[in-house]
Structure formats: structure tokens, C-alpha cells
Amino acid sequence: MADPNSLISIKGLRDGLLVTLGNAPWEELRGALMEQIAARQSFFQGARVALDVGAQIFHVNDLSELRDTLSERGINLWAVVSESPTTEQTSQLLGLATRISKPRPQEITQAASAESGQQTxxxxxxxxxxxxxxxxxxxxxxxxxxxxxxxxxxxxxxxxxxxxxxxxxxxxxxxxxxxxxxxxxxxxxxxxxxxxxxxxxxxxxxxxxxxxxxxxxxxxxxxxxx
Amino acid sequence: MTAKVVTITSGKGGVGKTTAVANLAVALAADGAKVVCIDGDIGLRNLDVVMGLENRIVYDIVDIIEGRCRLRQAMIRDKRLPELYLIPAAQTRDKTAVSPSDMIRVCKELRQEVDWVLIDSPAGIERGFKNSIAAADSVLVITNPEVSAVRDADRVIGILEAEGKGSPQLILNRLNPAMVKKHDMLSAEDVLDLLAIKLIGVVPEDSGVIVGTNRGNPVALDPKSRAGQAFRNIARRMKGEEVPFLDLEAGDGLWSKLFGRKS
Missing domain, CATH: 2.160.20.70 (Pectate Lyase C-like)
Known part of the structure; x- marks a missing residue:
């Protein structure tokens, strides 16, 4: 298997995590994702996750299986973003959001300024x-x-x-x-x-x-x- | 009936989780309640041994979850108390055979049938622990008067609070009043000082517990046992009764601590 870090990337959003899948067969991506989750359990525990699957095509059973697997690990999958209309339809069918507001990186950094006396x-x-x-x-x-x-x-x-x-x-x-x-x-x-x-x-x-x-x-x- | 689901956990191993589950179950059942204990320690089961029911196991909790038997079939009836049942753990599987949602489902079914469901959690804070607390209405944390056990209890309490399980109650097990007096052992007061949760009982060190555990005869059935009395008192407090604490000469500060503390 290729380096898991190149297959998926994880970013913090204002209210959860955005997991972006790379370009590889789903089985491989799924393995990489599960590996990341297993390796960083406390980081993912209780997280709200949005998944950007790119052009991957998902059918209902794939996606519901994924959602259940994630929820077993304490992860709440709330959105699936995709370029594929089929996948978009699938996620709508499962009641998942298909759009997320754009991540704002400056909000992830800690709300502190370096000047002393001005610190929060x-x-x-x-x-x-x-x-x-x-x-x-x-x-x-x-x-x-x-x-x-x-x-x-x-x-x-x-x-x-x-x-x-x-x-x-x-x-x-x-x-x-x-x-x-x-x-x-x-x-x-x-x-x-x-x-x-x-x-x-x-x-x-x-x-x-x-x-x-x-x-x-x-x-x-x-x-x-x- | 709507059962109360109570999980007994500790973080550290060997502090008396299984012994406590067996004794509390026996005490509750002897008082007329219908009780089911679930061994959550899949792969390292021993609640069946402590309760003396090892040779009656046919089905276990994994069989229920994987649909090989009905719930009823895996409930082993105790040989002394007709209203006490055990659902044993599987010995040839591991913690991943059960998920938190499986536990919630099994307990949901049990809730209609019994008064109490007691879950024996495995040591640690990983999957088996998460499974064991998933369905719990309340949690009892058990610890010994030892620094390492108290540290682990503190960690577990932190996790329980973070999981929204509310503040658990504390059982202090194997307290030796003579050693406390000589300042060779942490007192109940010292332990409460760090953990700052409500104490539900103190069980004195008692060699009879080991004998009872080995013979599959929980001491709560022995009217003369001090430890058995302590477990019976905890069972009554679980039901909401006000029972005064045993006089364990655990230091003068204990009483003021117990009653002076907000809980």
C-alpha cells in the first residue's frame, strides 16, 4: 500500500474535520483511512467529519457501511462532498450533507496574539x-x-x-x-x-x-x- | 420492568471489579431483585468462575450478538438465587467481537426483563471499556488505596465525564484500617481528596473474599463477613437507601469528609 498520507489528507474545519481522499481505488483509500483512525484514536474520537471523495462513485451500501463503521469508532460522518452526481445522490439519500462551507484556515490557529498584555x-x-x-x-x-x-x-x-x-x-x-x-x-x-x-x-x-x-x-x- | 444498567470499572486491573460485580449482584438478588450480570471482559472472562457458574456455560454474549442464540439461552441461572443470571463473555474471541452499539442493543432488550443489569468492565480504557460503558445509566468506579490504582481511577473518571456519563460513584476496596492508622496506606480521605466524587462504599481487606472468589461463593452471601456486609450496604445504597458507613477506623476525618462534602 502507498503511503497513507498521500492517499488522504485531514484538515480542521471550524466545526469538525475535513477528510479529503486522494486518487486511488476505494479499497486502498478505505484501508488508509481506517489506519489513520486507528493510529490517532483520541484525535478522531467524537469528531464531526466531512468527507471529500473527489470523483469516487459511491452506492448506498458502501456509504452506509462507511458511516456505520465510523460511528462505531465514535466518529460522526455528517457530509460527503463529491464531483460525481451519483455519489451526491447517494449521500442525499442517506441524509448526509453534500456541501460544506469553505474551510477558513485562520480560524483553526489558536486565538492568541503574541504581544504580551494583549493575550487572551x-x-x-x-x-x-x-x-x-x-x-x-x-x-x-x-x-x-x-x-x-x-x-x-x-x-x-x-x-x-x-x-x-x-x-x-x-x-x-x-x-x-x-x-x-x-x-x-x-x-x-x-x-x-x-x-x-x-x-x-x-x-x-x-x-x-x-x-x-x-x-x-x-x-x-x-x-x-x- | 425497566432495569438500571450499572457498569463497574477501574482503569487498573486487579482492584476487584469482578469480585464487586459478583457480590453486588448476589446482594441485590438476595434482596428479591431480578439481576443479570454481563461479563464484558471478552477473551479473559472470569466472572463465571467467581460466581461458580463456569461449568454451565453453553452460549455467551458474542453468540447473542452474532445471532447464534436468543438472549434467554445465554442467561445462566445462578445455582443459589433463582432471580440471578449471568451472561458470560466469550473466551475464544477478543474485544472487537462486540461494539458499543451491540451492548446498547443487548441491554435494551434486558431492560424490559429485569431490575438490574451489572456490567463487569475489563481493565484499561480501550475498546472493551468503551463497550462496557456504552449502555450504562450509571457507573461505579472501584479502586484500592494505592497511588497507582487511584491515578488510573482519576483517568477513568475524566473519560466518563467527557463521555457525558455524569459523575460516577466510588467503591474503595481492600482498605486495611490498621495500615491506615500507621500511615502505611492511603486513607479513604486521601483517596476522596484526589478523586472528588461521591463515595458509595468502603470494603475492608478480608481474606475471606479470596476464599469465596476461589470457591465461587461470593462473600455477600456470608452474613458474618465484614466485606460481605460492606457489599450488601453498597447494594442497598444503589437502591437509594440511606445506609450508614461501616466504622472502619479509617481516620477521624472520614466522617466529616463524607458528610461535609457536596455531592
């Missing part, structure tokens, strides 16, 4: 459990804990109203003036820009802390209301 902020109002990964170009605020095994990667500051027990990376785009704040950072794994923050004496870190990097070294500032 992402608010997360819950505890982040193991396996959750939040990546954001601006600041991130979490109202809740960051549990072990969860990761927050932010271009700007990371403020956590809760315990940080997972991994936090502030200034991930290289901004050393970023800071991490948390109510209990005794079990945190922290990075600021390119620096790995080494935690000193543990007992103190159970109090609210602001951690920043000054002259290439981590600085911990305890906060108390007194």
Missing part, C-alpha cells in the same frame, strides 16, 4: 483529571485542581485556584516573564519558558505561591493575607 485568557472552571491536556497560546486560569497526569501548557501565565499536582508549563512559547500561581504546589511539576522549576523545601509550598524565573533561577513568593 482561557478559563477552566473544573478540576483537570489525569489524561487531560490543555494547550493554549494565552493565559490559563483553572478554578479547581490539576491532578497528577494532567498537563497545562500555556503561552502566558497559569493561575490555579486549587492544588497543582500535575505538569504546568507557563510561557511555553519562550516568554520568561510568565508566572505560575497555585494554592498548593508541593507536588507540582513546573516549567517556565525553557526553565524546569526545581522545588525547594516542600512544607512551604503548601501555601499559595507565585513562581517566576528571575535571572535564570526559579523564585517562589509565598502569599498570605497577614
Amino acid at each position: 485568557s482561557l478559563f477552566i472552571g473544573r478540576t483537570l483529571r489525569s489524561g487531560t491536556r490543555i494547550e493554549f497560546g494565552g493565559h490559563v486560569t483553572v478554578l479547581g485542581d490539576i491532578n497528577p497526569g494532567a498537563e497545562v501548557i500555556a503561552g502566558g501565565n497559569v493561575i490555579v485556584w486549587g492544588r497543582i499536582r500535575g505538569a504546568v508549563h507557563a510561557g511555553a512559547n519562550g516568554d520568561p516573564s510568565s508566572a505560575v500561581c497555585g494554592l498548593d504546589v508541593s507536588a507540582a511539576q513546573m516549567r517556565i519558558a525553557g526553565e524546569v522549576v526545581e522545588a525547594p523545601d516542600q512544607a512551604e509550598l503548601r501555601n499559595p505561591q507565585k513562581i517566576s524565573v528571575v535571572d535564570g533561577r526559579a523564585r517562589f513568593e509565598s502569599w498570605s493575607a497577614e
